[in-house]
Every structure is written in structure tokens, then in C-alpha cells.
Amino acid sequence: MVSPTAVYVLLLLAAPLAAVVAFSFWTQDFLTIDRTLTLNNYREAFTDPIYRTLMGRSLMISGVVTVVTVVLAFPIAYFVSFYVDPSRKALWIFLITIPFWTSYLLRVFLWKVILGFNGVFNSGLLSLGIIDEPITFILYNANAVVITLAHAFAPFTILPIYVALEKIDRSLLEASRDLGENRMTTFFRVTLPLAMPGVIAATLIVFIPTIGDYVTPRLVGGPDGLMIANMIQTQFLKLNNAPMGATLAVLAMCAVTAISLIFVFFNRKYLR
Amino acid sequence: MRGGWLRIYAITYLVFLYLPVILLPLFAFNDGTVMAFPLKGFTTQWFVQLAGIEALHGALLNSVFIASVTAALSVLLGICAARASTRFRFPFKAPIMGAIMVPLVLPEIIVAVSLLVVVVQVLDLPLSAWTVIAGHTLICTPFAIAILSSAFQGLDQSFEEAAIDLGETRWGAFKNIILPLVSPGIVASFLICFTISLDEFIIAFFLTGAEPTLPVYIWGQLRFPTKIPAVMALGTLMLVASLIILSVAEYYRRRGVARVGGKDSGGFL
Amino acid sequence: MSIISLQGIEKFYGDYHALKGIDCEIAEGEFFSLLGPSGCGKTTLLRVIAGFEDVSGGVVLLGGKNMAGVPANKRPTNMVFQSYAIFPHLSVAQNVGYGLRRAKLPKAELDALVDDALEMVGLSGFGGRAAHALSGGQRQRVALARALILKPKVLLLDEPLSALDKKMREQMQTELRRLQRQVGITFILVTHDQEEALIMSDRIAVMFEGEIAQVAPPQELYRRPVTRRVGEFIGVMNFLDARHIDDNSDTVRFDIEGIGEAQISHAQLPSGARAFAPVVGLRPEALSVIYDAPTTPAQRVVEGEVVDLSYYGDMTYYEVLIDGTTTPMTISMKNLAARPVLERGARARVTWDEGSLVVFAA
Numbered sequence: 001m002v003s004p005t006a007v008y009v010l011l012l013l014a015a016p017l018a019a020v021v022a023f024s025f026w027t028q029d030f031l032t033i034d035r036t037l038t039l040n041n042y043r044e045a046f047t048d049p050i051y052r053t054l055m056g057r058s059l060m061i062s063g064v065v066t067v068v069t070v071v072l073a074f075p076i077a078y079f080v081s082f083y084v085d086p087s088r089k090a091l092w093i094f095l096i097t098i099p100f101w102t103s104y105l106l107r108v109f110l111w112k113v114i115l116g117f118n119g120v121f122n123s124g125l126l127s128l129g130i131i132d133e134p135i136t137f138i139l140y141n142a143n144a145v146v147i148t149l150a151h152a153f154a155p156f157t158i159l160p161i162y163v164a165l166e167k168i169d170r171s172l173l174e175a176s177r178d179l180g181e182n183r184m185t186t187f188f189r190v191t192l193p194l195a196m197p198g199v200i201a202a203t204l205i206v207f208i209p210t211i212g213d214y215v216t217p218r219l220v221g222g223p224d225g226l227m228i229a230n231m232i233q234t235q236f237l238k239l240n241n242a243p244m245g246a247t248l249a250v251l252a253m254c255a256v257t258a259i260s261l262i263f264v265f266f267n268r269k270y271l272r
Numbered sequence: 273m274r275g276g277w278l279r280i281y282a283i284t285y286l287v288f289l290y291l292p293v294i295l296l297p298l299f300a301f302n303d304g305t306v307m308a309f310p311l312k313g314f315t316t317q318w319f320v321q322l323a324g325i326e327a328l329h330g331a332l333l334n335s336v337f338i339a340s341v342t343a344a345l346s347v348l349l350g351i352c353a354a355r356a357s358t359r360f361r362f363p364f365k366a367p368i369m370g371a372i373m374v375p376l377v378l379p380e381i382i383v384a385v386s387l388l389v390v391v392v393q394v395l396d397l398p399l400s401a402w403t404v405i406a407g408h409t410l411i412c413t414p415f416a417i418a419i420l421s422s423a424f425q426g427l428d429q430s431f432e433e434a435a436i437d438l439g440e441t442r443w444g445a446f447k448n449i450i451l452p453l454v455s456p457g458i459v460a461s462f463l464i465c466f467t468i469s470l471d472e473f474i475i476a477f478f479l480t481g482a483e484p485t486l487p488v489y490i491w492g493q494l495r496f497p498t499k500i501p502a503v504m505a506l507g508t509l510m511l512v513a514s515l516i517i518l519s520v521a522e523y524y525r526r527r528g529v530a531r532v533g534g535k536d537s538g539g540f541l
Numbered sequence: 542m543s544i545i546s547l548q549g550i551e552k553f554y555g556d557y558h559a560l561k562g563i564d565c566e567i568a569e570g571e572f573f574s575l576l577g578p579s580g581c582g583k584t585t586l587l588r589v590i591a592g593f594e595d596v597s598g599g600v601v602l603l604g605g606k607n608m609a610g611v612p613a614n615k616r617p618t619n620m621v622f623q624s625y626a627i628f629p630h631l632s633v634a635q636n637v638g639y640g641l642r643r644a645k646l647p648k649a650e651l652d653a654l655v656d657d658a659l660e661m662v663g664l665s666g667f668g669g670r671a672a673h674a675l676s677g678g679q680r681q682r683v684a685l686a687r688a689l690i691l692k693p694k695v696l697l698l699d700e701p702l703s704a705l706d707k708k709m710r711e712q713m714q715t716e717l718r719r720l721q722r723q724v725g726i727t728f729i730l731v732t733h734d735q736e737e738a739l740i741m742s743d744r745i746a747v748m749f750e751g752e753i754a755q756v757a758p759p760q761e762l763y764r765r766p767v768t769r770r771v772g773e774f775i776g777v778m779n780f781l782d783a784r785h786i787d788d789n790s791d792t793v794r795f796d797i798e799g800i801g802e803a804q805i806s807h808a809q810l811p812s813g814a815r816a817f818a819p820v821v822g823l824r825p826e827a828l829s830v831i832y833d834a835p836t837t838p839a840q841r842v843v844e845g846e847v848v849d850l851s852y853y854g855d856m857t858y859y860e861v862l863i864d865g866t867t868t869p870m871t872i873s874m875k876n877l878a879a880r881p882v883l884e885r886g887a888r889a890r891v892t893w894d895e896g897s898l899v900v901f902a903a
Contacts, residue, residue, distance in 0.1 A: 019393075075282070079278040096286070099290055101518055102293050102463065106308055106490070106503070110293075151288065151289065154289055208379065215382075252379070253378075430624050434628070437619055
């Protein structure tokens with residue numbers, strides 16, 4: 001039964017991924033591909049400061065986005081799971097997910113409108129007299145990318161944490177209180193450890209895809225907010241250098257996988 | 273009031289979530305081309321304008337076609353995988369299911385470039401709606417599996433055995449008992465896949481041929497300030513359409529839950 | 542003539558040996574129970590008969606026909622599932638008529654059959670109800686009607702009463718028994734509840750770890766368990782260390798812990814046993830606390846201390862430590878006006894019925 005799906009994935013994912021890896025070891029001169037295996041692309045990727053900066057920045061932004069999103073989302077998930085009346089939980093979850101059925105492109109674009117020089121945010125603060133002149137550090141830089149991505153991935157973090165919190169047997173918390181812990185210590189000794197699988201899932205769900213995000217850095221990032229995906233796109237579609245693009249894609253994947261594995265490993269180790 | 277500070281935080285957070293969404297209709301009905309406050313007055317001219325853009329209609333039709341085929345394929349593949357994973361044990365089950373779910377977390381740009389490499393450089397095929405469908409099916413199938421798995425999992429295995437015991441063949445039991453019972457999940461996953469495909473940009477951007485999809489068309493428009501208000505109007509219509517589709521999907525999911533006699537435990541995903 | 546003949550049934554799940562050579566004959570029209578603790582293989586055996594599990598070895602004969610390779614939907618058996626498996630998207634009537642759909646009967650005839658089946662289980666007029674609106678007991682009845690309408694040779698029931706509350710369970714026990722007599726179909730019931738098996742069955746197979754330990758009618762099973770384990774599983778039994786002294790023509794002499802020497806008649810011994818286990822069993826009702834002097838001079842009495850008691854209203858269960866022994870014995874006494882309930886720590890005089898001593902084969 002599983003075979004059609006497995007075959008589909010194999011053909012459309014595994015084979016293409018293999019092709020990308022193969023490409024990363026080739027070179028391209030204008031339109032002809034040179035199929036001799038070489039590490040030149042990797043050498044270039046590691047030595048050219050452009051690639052290093054972009055890769056470093058991408059990992060940095062993804063990391064910050066992940067932390068911000070998860071930290072902001074946890075209290076919401078906690079609130080919905082523990083303080084909202086059970087009959088209204090579905091409504092809250094629905095409310096949280098609705099904004100994400102707006103076109104992704106338009107959402108990002110609207111953040112540009114909100115954060116811009118005479119955008120919603122600045123004009124609002126100006127008219128309230130909180131600032132005298134528009135603040136500029138929130139558009140066309142990494143901050144804007146972080147804010148926008150933190151917004152874009154909100155439901156993907158809230159939902160797994162919420163599900164993990166919902167699974168916690170409430171009598172465990174009462175047991176902890178009964179055994180002499182207060183609200184705070186119960187949270188840290190019982191609730192949080194039991195919610196950890198959800199937190200880990202949320203972290204990975206945000207961290208891995210954000211590194212490959214193209215639209216957000218392009219629209220709100222400015223020159224200092226560009227990420228590796230923008231360079232991959234440039235290599236493939238503008239510079240006609242598919243092998244270099246493939247190399248960057250492979251490196252990005254490896255970096256993300258490595259960091260995710262380390263993260264999961266440390267969680268396993270320190271949560272036992 | 274329960275949850276005092278948390279409740280205030282939650283409401284603030286909701287405002288943050290809704291901030292861009294609220295602006296969409298505001299600017300769609302705003303009588304001015306500059307995206308800034310104060311608003312200039314009410315107009316419906318941008319919606320009227322939409323009706324006259326040929327390229328938009330082409331993109332919309334293209335997107336709807338891609339989304340329909342993608343959803344149908346994803347649901348079919350999803351049914352196979354979800355049923356296999358919930359009902360049977362087979363060798364290498366965990367790695368196979370893991371591989372199928374990978375596109376859920378893989379950066380979309382990776383999916384896009386790898387398919388591009390294969391289609392253009394290896395197979396030397398032209399890019400078309402079908403290449404987009406291939407990519408979209410890849411990322412939609414895990415969502416379909418997630419929804420369908422919970423539908424199949426909620427199903428008592430003895431329903432199928434009871435049907436066979438009463439004289440049905442395996443296929444008859446699947447057709448007459450299992451499919452009707454998971455049909456709400458099928459409808460829900462179809463609608464979700466449809467919506468995801470309709471909204472997907474990166475893969476379409478890389479893999480689309482001469483005919484752009486709706487998001488690719490929008491992307492092209494975002495560079496021209498004068499075109500923006502019409503795009504806002506378009507976005508508003510799309511949001512309304514998504515919400516209708518989503519409500520229908522939610523309705524079917526709940527009906528499914530009620531049908532197998534379970535308790536409702538929150539929304540999708 | 543036996544309707545079902547199980548011959549050397551083996552079942553492996555990977556390395557796990559679930560059924561270890563089951564041999565069993567089940568007669569036509571019999572109410573037969575498979576009784577055992579969870580994991581003993583009783584449900585697996587039932588599913589083997591139904592055709593849901595393939596056997597790793599052995600033969601299932603159903604009405605004299607080898608069932609090898611016959612799928613579940615072609616076997617003359619029907620099943621009542623533990624969860625009842627009432628199709629939630631169909632009405633009660635559609636559920637009951639489900640198996641007749643292939644028979645392509647005229648609608649009026651089908652309706653009549655469904656009505657009859659519903660009436661038989663006491664659900665007349667429920668046909669139009671939605672399946673998910675039924676109570677547990679009603680689901681059970683629908684499941685019965687749905688299976689019986691097909692007139693199977695054998696009806697298989699997988700723990701059908703375990704999901705019901707105590708009152709409903711007791712009611713359904715009587716009703717199932719009545720129904721079985723009425724339709725005359727062979728019923729095979731899987732249960733872990735020994736009381737349920739005793740109440741309902743014509744014969745009971747007790748299973749442990751994939752093997753049948755004993756097949757017997759309820760009374761024989763209770764009075765003459767063949768092993769200590771069966772005796773322990775069915776009801777309550779006291780076990781006393783015992784030493785076989787010698788045999789003579791009509792009795793065997795044992796030296797039993799706490800109560801001394803006993804003469805046990807040959808009829809009481811396990812048939813065919815060459816040696817005896819160093820332990821004998823005695824049910825709580827075979828022991829009694831005596832309040833007056835012994836009624837007959839032959840009646841022997843030992844003394845002990847009441848170390849614990851459980852008061853049930855109609856009965857009191859005493860734990861009495863007989864002088865010179867280390868394990869208390871359970872003694873059940875009917876509560877009568879002339880028998881004041883003894884207190885913990887009280888001295889008790891105890892007598893027993895020698896004819897009720899249970900000897901096990903070694």
C-alpha cells in the first residue's frame with residue numbers, strides 16, 4: 001500500500017536530491033556542464049567572503065527567528081491549553097490559524113508596508129508623539145526579516161506545543177502540587193519537561209525551513225538582510241551557474257541537518 | 273478573570289498575528305495608490321479593475337488547475353500511505369514513512385532547485401504546469417498523510433474485520449466501510465492541499481513554464497507601485513475564498529469526528 | 542458430532558509462540574468458553590477460528606471441512622467484536638442487514654428478516670436509529686442481531702460483556718444464554734472472567750500461555766481442577782502442603798499440613814494420575830467455623846486464630862491461621878442469626894469436608 005507514495009517520493013525527492021549533490025561536484029561554463037568531479041565549488045564556497053557571510057547570516061537569522069518564535073509562542077500555547085475553556089479551545093486555534101491563510105507573498109509584503117519609512121508603524125508612533133522622526137532600523141535589514149518570519153511561522157510553533165501541552169494529564173500537576181511544589185516549580189519540574197517534545201518539534205519546524213526562505217529576505221531584508229536562498233536563486237536563474245547553486249544548497253542542507261541533530265542530541269542527553 | 277496576564281499577552285499576540293491581515297482589506301478599499309496612512313477614502317475601483325486583467329485570469333485558471341490536480345494526487349498518495357502506516361506492519365516502515373514526511377521540513381527552495389536540476393538539466397524537459405504539480409504534490413502529500421492518518425487511526429480495526437466477517441471481500445470492506453468513514457478526512461485533506469498549492473510561491477517560481485501561477489503573477493506585480501492596490505483587492509478575495517474553503521474543511525473534519533463517535537479535540541494541523 | 546475440531550494449532554508471531562499445539566473438539570449446539578488471563582492466547586484462538594489469523598501449523602475443521610485457505614468472509618462463522626464494531630455511518634437496520642446485502646433479497650423480505658433479528662435481541666422498533674446514538678448494551682444487541690441474522694454455524698464472541706457495567710453485564714449473561722438455547726447455534730465465548738464462564742457455559746477450556754490446561758463442564762472444572770494453577774484461577778482455593786503416605790484398595794492416605802491425616806477416596810483422585818503433587822486444595826466453603834460442639838464424633842476439629850476477615854453481608858470470609866501452620870486459610874461462612882461474626886484475633890474452631898479435598902497429579 002505504501003509503495004506508490006514511497007516510489008513517488010523516491011522519484012521526486014531522493015533522485016533530485018542526488019542530482020543536486022552530483023551537480024555540486026561539477027562545474028558549468030556558460031551553458032555547458034563539465035562533468036569532471038571537482039571540489040572547486042566547495043573551495044570557492046568556503047573561501048569567498050560573500051558565501052561565508054550569507055551562510056553565517058542565514059544560520060544566525062534562522063536561529064534568532066527560531067528562538068523568538070518559540071519563546072513568543074509558548075505562552076500562547078500554554079494559555080490556550082490551560083486557561084481557555086475546553087469548549088472554546090477550537091475557536092482559539094482557529095483564530096490563531098486564520099491569518100495564515102492569507103497569501104504568503106502578500107503577508108510579507110504587508111510587513112514591508114507596516115515597517116516602512118512612512119509605514120503603518122512609523123506613522124502610528126509619529127501621530128501618537130512617541131517618536132519625532134521615523135525609525136529606520138526596522139526595514140531593509142535583518143531585524144525586519146526576523147519580525148516577518150517570526151510572524152510567518154507562529155502557527156507552526158504554537159500548534160505542536162499546544163498538542164504536547166494538551167496531552168499532559170492534569171492530575172500530574174495536581175500530584176506535583178500535592179507533593180509540595182508550588183505553581184512555578186511544578187511548571188519547571190513537570191509541565192515544561194513533558195511539553196519538551198512539542199517544543200523540539202516546533203523548533204525544528206521553524207529552524208529548518210526558514211534557512212531556505214527566499215521571499216522574506218528579498219522583500220524586507222534589503223542588501224544586509226539577504227540570505228542563502230537568494231544566492232541559490234541567483235546562481236540558478238540569473239548567473240546560470242547551477243553547480244555553484246547546488247553546492248550552496250547542499251551546504252545549507254548539511255548545516256541545517258547538523259545543527260538540528262546536535263540540538264536533538266543535546267535535548268535527549270539533558271532531559272533524561 | 274482566569275489567566276490574567278497571560279490573557280492580555282494572548283490578545284496582544286493575536287493583534288500581532290492579525291496586523292498584516294487587517295491591512296489587506298483596508299488598502300484594497302482605499303482610494304489611493306500609496307500604501308500608507310491616513311487612508312484616502314472608500315473605493316471599489318480596484319476590485320472592478322481585477323475583472324479586466326487578462327494575465328490575471330490566465331494565472332488564476334492555471335493555479336486552480338495545478339491546485340486541483342495536486343490535491344487529487346496528494347490525497348490518493350496520502351490514502352495509500354496513511355492506510356499502510358496505520359494498518360500494516362512492513363519492513364523499513366519507520367524510514368519509509370520518515371522519507372515521505374521529509375518534504376514537510378525540507379526548505380522549499382531545496383525541493384525547488386533539485387526538481388529544477390532534474391527536469392531541465394538531466395531530463396531536458398520543458399517547464400510546465402506539470403512540473404509545478406510534481407513539486408506541489410511532493411510538499412502536499414505529507415499534509416494529506418497527517419490528516420488522513422488521524423482519520424484512519426481513529427478507526428477501530430474491527431470495523432474492517434466485522435465487514436469481512438459478514439461476507440465482504442477485503443476490497444468491499446475498504447470501499448463500503450473504510451472509505452465512507454474516512455471520507456470527511458479525504459475532503460478535508462483535499463481542501464488543505466488545494467489551498468497550500470494555490471498559495472505556494474517558491475516551487476512555482478522555479479518550476480513554472482510560460483504560464484505563471486497566481487502567486488508568481490502577484491510577485492511580478494509587487495514591483496510596480498501602481499499595481500499594488502489591485503493586488504490588495506485580489507489578496508482580499510483570495511483570503512475570503514481560503515476562509516470559505518477552510519470552514520468547509522473544518523465542517524467535514526468535525527463531521528468525521530462525530531461520525532466515528534470521537535470527541536472533538538481542536539482544529540486542524 | 543463436533544462442529545469444530547482444532548488439531549495441533551500452532552501460532553507464532555515472530556519468535557513469540559502464541560498458540561502451542563491446541564487440540565480441542567467443540568460440539569454442535571454447545572456454549573463453549575475460552576477462559577484465561579490476558580495474553581493466554583484465547584483471543585488469538587478465536588481469531589484463528591474466524592479466519593482473521595493464519596495458523597503457523599495445525600488444522601481447523603469446521604463442520605468437517607478443512608478451513609485452510611478459506612478467508613474470513615467465506616467461513617460459516619460470525620463474530621461479535623469486543624468493541625462491537627457497529628458501523629457508525631449506518632443505521633441500526635442497515636447494520637443488522639449488512640451481511641444479507643450480498644444475498645440480493647427483495648426489500649420486503651430483507652426488512653422482515655431484520656425486524657425478526659431485532660425482535661430476537663429485544664430491540665424492536667430501533668431499526669431507524671443512528672448507530673452512534675446507541676448505549677453500550679444496545680450496541681451489543683445490534684452486534685448479536687447482525688451476526689445471528691446470517692445463521693452462522695458458529696457464533697464467536699470476543700469478550701462481549703467486558704465493556705458493560707456490572708448490572709448490565711449480569712443481565713446480558715442470562716440473555717445470551719437464553720438466546721443461545723433459542724437459536725441452537727454453537728457459541729464460542731472468549732472471556733477472562735471466570736464467574737461469567739461458569740454461569741454461561743456448557744463447557745470451558747482454561748488456557749494459560751498458549752496451551753489448554755483443562756476442558757470441562759463448569760461444575761467439574763470448579764470441583765476437580767487438574768492443576769493448582771487452574772484451581773487458583775477458578776474461584777478461591779486454599780493450598781495445603783500434603784504428603785502421600787500410602788494406598789489401599791479404596792482410599793489413599795495423605796498427611797496434610799494443619800489438619801493431619803486424611804483418607805481420600807479413589808473417585809476423588811485425578812484420573813490416570815500415577816503420582817500426586819505435594820499439595821492439596823480445599824475451597825473456602827469446604828471449611829467451616831463451628832460454634833457448637835461437633836455434631837458427629839467422627840468430625841475432626843482444629844483450632845486457629847482469625848487474622849483477618851471480609852464482611853460481604855450475606856457471607857463472611859475469614860482468614861484463619863490454624864495452629865502450627867504458617868499460611869492462613871480462607872473460610873467462607875453464611876451469615877445467620879445464630880452465627881455471630883467473629884472478630885479479628887478471636888479463636889476459631891474449624892472443621893472441614895474431607896470429600897471436598899482436591900488432589901492434583903504430579
